[in-house]
Amino acid sequence: MLRFILTRVSLVIPTFLGITFLTFILIRLVPGDPIEVRVGERGIAPERLAALRHELGLDQSLWQQFLDYVGNVLSGDFGLSLVTHNSVLSEFITLFPATLELALCAMLFATLVGLPAGILAAVKRGSLFDHGVMGASLTGYSMPIFWWGLLLILFFSVALGWTPVSGRLDLVYYVEPVTGFMLIDTLMAGDYEAFRSALSHLILPTIVLGTVPLAVVARMTRSAMLEVLGEDYIRTARAKGLDSGRVIGMHALRNALIPVVTVIGLQVGTLLGGAILTETIFSWPGVGKWLIESINRRDYPALQGGVLLIATSVILVNLLVDVLYGVLNPRIRHAR
Amino acid sequence: MSAETSTNAESAVTVSRPPHPLTEFWYHFKQNKGALGGLVVIALIALIAIFAGVIAPHHPDIQYRDAILTPPVWQEGGSWSYILGTDDIGRDMMSRLMYGARLSMMIGLIVVTLSLAVGLGLGLVAGFFGGMADVLIMRAMDILLALPSLLLAVVVAAILGPGLVNAMLAVSVVVIPHYARLTRAAVLAEVNKDYVVASRVAGAGPLRLMLIVVLPNCVAPLIVQATLGFSTAILDAAALGFLGLGAQPPTPEWGTMLASSLQFLQRAPWVVTWPGIAILVTVLAFNLLGDGLRDALDPKLKR
Numbered sequence: 001m002l003r004f005i006l007t008r009v010s011l012v013i014p015t016f017l018g019i020t021f022l023t024f025i026l027i028r029l030v031p032g033d034p035i036e037v038r039v040g041e042r043g044i045a046p047e048r049l050a051a052l053r054h055e056l057g058l059d060q061s062l063w064q065q066f067l068d069y070v071g072n073v074l075s076g077d078f079g080l081s082l083v084t085h086n087s088v089l090s091e092f093i094t095l096f097p098a099t100l101e102l103a104l105c106a107m108l109f110a111t112l113v114g115l116p117a118g119i120l121a122a123v124k125r126g127s128l129f130d131h132g133v134m135g136a137s138l139t140g141y142s143m144p145i146f147w148w149g150l151l152l153i154l155f156f157s158v159a160l161g162w163t164p165v166s167g168r169l170d171l172v173y174y175v176e177p178v179t180g181f182m183l184i185d186t187l188m189a190g191d192y193e194a195f196r197s198a199l200s201h202l203i204l205p206t207i208v209l210g211t212v213p214l215a216v217v218a219r220m221t222r223s224a225m226l227e228v229l230g231e232d233y234i235r236t237a238r239a240k241g242l243d244s245g246r247v248i249g250m251h252a253l254r255n256a257l258i259p260v261v262t263v264i265g266l267q268v269g270t271l272l273g274g275a276i277l278t279e280t281i282f283s284w285p286g287v288g289k290w291l292i293e294s295i296n297r298r299d300y301p302a303l304q305g306g307v308l309l310i311a312t313s314v315i316l317v318n319l320l321v322d323v324l325y326g327v328l329n330p331r332i333r334h335a336r
Numbered sequence: 337m338s339a340e341t342s343t344n345a346e347s348a349v350t351v352s353r354p355p356h357p358l359t360e361f362w363y364h365f366k367q368n369k370g371a372l373g374g375l376v377v378i379a380l381i382a383l384i385a386i387f388a389g390v391i392a393p394h395h396p397d398i399q400y401r402d403a404i405l406t407p408p409v410w411q412e413g414g415s416w417s418y419i420l421g422t423d424d425i426g427r428d429m430m431s432r433l434m435y436g437a438r439l440s441m442m443i444g445l446i447v448v449t450l451s452l453a454v455g456l457g458l459g460l461v462a463g464f465f466g467g468m469a470d471v472l473i474m475r476a477m478d479i480l481l482a483l484p485s486l487l488l489a490v491v492v493a494a495i496l497g498p499g500l501v502n503a504m505l506a507v508s509v510v511v512i513p514h515y516a517r518l519t520r521a522a523v524l525a526e527v528n529k530d531y532v533v534a535s536r537v538a539g540a541g542p543l544r545l546m547l548i549v550v551l552p553n554c555v556a557p558l559i560v561q562a563t564l565g566f567s568t569a570i571l572d573a574a575a576l577g578f579l580g581l582g583a584q585p586p587t588p589e590w591g592t593m594l595a596s597s598l599q600f601l602q603r604a605p606w607v608v609t610w611p612g613i614a615i616l617v618t619v620l621a622f623n624l625l626g627d628g629l630r631d632a633l634d635p636k637l638k639r
Contacts, residue, residue, distance in 0.1 A: 014475055015475070015478055015479055015482050018475065018478075018479035019479055019483065022479060022483075026491060026492070026495050027495070029495050029496075030495050138370075138620065138624065138627070139616070139620060141623060142567060142571070142616055142619040142620040142623050143616060144571055144574055144575065144578075144591070144612060144615045144616060144619070146575060146591075147608070147611070147615065148612075150594075150598075150601060150608055150612070151609075151612070154601060154602070154605060154608075158601075158602055269482075269483070269484040269485070270485075273485055273486035273487050274486065276487065276490060276579070277575055277578070277579070280579065291487075291490070292579060295490070295494040295581070296580070303491065303494065307483070307487065307491055310483075310484070311482055311483050311484075311487075314482060314483070314484060318482070
């Protein structure tokens with residue numbers, strides 16, 4: 001078991017180094033060096049330029065610079081934002097819980113709706129319900145989510161006035177951030193009004209971000225169930241006289257869940273990518289919106305650090321899914 | 337299922353030869369009504385894109401200052417000269433959407449061609465030569481795959497600078513790993529089969545083996561992926577346009593159109609509705625077609 005985990009972890013290291021190299025190189029490709037970007041059009045004296053270049057290590061070879069960068073990253077130094085002069089890591093850590101809360105809710109929504117829909121569609125294969133679910137999920141999968149978000153705002157926030165348009169919490173409430181998750185923080189503070197406010201802010205972004213994963217989960221569940229339902233042991237279970245609820249729930253679902261769990265794990269990347277659009281539409285104060293703002297402000301250290309941190313979290317989640325998978329399914333653990 | 341058995345029995349009696357692969361493909365493909373619908377819609381959009389200059393009622397960039405934010409014709413105040421309404425500076429929505437179709441189809445075509453060519457090349461090399469080349473290429477692909485695709489596209493577009501061409505490049509880079517992996521897997525499945533060994537023994541060089549012997553037997557999954565690639569390309573390019581990192585105004589790209597009229601969302605919902613519907617319908621059509629192609633080309637799924 002330990003060996004399995006260690007192999008998986010060691011496989012991740014080259015990927016992490018590769019991502020680090022990628023973010024390092026990408027930022028070098030930006031026209032103009034970081035000092036010119038920082039100085040702008042005011043100009044700078046040649047001696048001062050040389051001093052600054054030395055200070056930032058820009059006079060060293062690219063290779064040396066990369067090693068320094070990796071060293072800094074490993075010791076948790078992701079540089080300073082050019083705009084706020086705060087550490088990129090601390091800005092990221094402040095904003096990340098908002099994105100995580102949104103992503104978790106979206107995933108929960110996708111699973112809670114997609115799983116039953118997929119199971120029912122498979123059980124009632126060829127029925128109107130099946131066609132409806134398949135059509136809806138293909139539409140959801142094809143949805144430009146930025147537009148979908150705008151439509152939902154137009155309908156539920158503007159026309160009906162049911163939900164707020166943007167943000168995480170009404171300004172009248174203040175909750176001490178403990179976990180960074182608004183739903184938990186408001187509950188811990190015992191402020192139920194604030195909790196309701198946080199919840200109503202969360203609904204639309206959750207639906208928007210969850211739409212694509214929902215479509216994927218529903219489709220995957222349906223096809224996995226169809227495959228499993230055709231197996232011999234299902235026929236045996238039925239022949240044995242078990243009622244169909246038990247056959248579907250106990251015998252079929254368990255095995256159908258394996259590919260579904262993988263797909264859910266793989267959706268983490270989609271979620272964090274989709275968060276960029278969702279957070280921009282709903283002014284959600286998370287890392288996605290922060291990245292787009294950093295791009296618009298030409299804050300390259302923030303962009304670099306942010307991308308690296310997001311990529312790292314995706315890698316870590318995938319690693320976690322991989323390991324969990326091995327724990328749950330011995331065949332995979334012993335395969336290599 | 338019974339229909340298929342009966343046709344097989346019939347063909348066994350009347351025709352001794354098996355049907356041409358294309359005939360067989362079409363037989364399976366046309367069973368899928370959704371895929372047929374997708375094909376028809378795509379053909380329509382392609383026609384609109386090609387003949388946009390002829391059929392569009394107005395020039396996409398001309399501003400009719402006396403007709404700003406005219407609603408669609410069926411709403412009060414609508415006019416037949418602007419069937420789908422006008423935007424915030426009086427440009428005809430329908431004409432802009434038609435020219436936008438031209439852009440979206442072009443984006444899809446260029447992105448798919450570019451990423452397919454690069455991904456195919458990388459996959460062939462990795463699958464054929466194995467060893468170090470394989471490890472290096474596939475590790476690099478893994479790295480690209482570890483990043484959320486939209487995030488990577490956003491970063492590439494931000495670094496290259498906003499614009500349609502750069503957005504297309506960004507989206508192409510993001511999807512290369514899919515083609516590389518598919519090609520490699522297909523090559524690995526084929527490369528040890530007898531016909532390949534036979535050609536090798538007969539003295540075929542590596543290029544001939546790669547491109548003429550093996551490649552034709554790997555195209556089925558690539559065709560499916562390329563079709564689905566159109567929808568990804570159109571969707572991602574529109575998202576970049578929406579974020580201000582893709583095509584710049586006044587280009588009538590659908591995502592850019594959406595973003596530039598955001599503040600009129602409440603007053604004139606049609607300026608936001610139409611481009612979104614255009615994106616959704618096009619992407620949906622390509623996804624339907626891709627699903628249909630997969631079902632028709634993949635023998636495992638044939639009913």
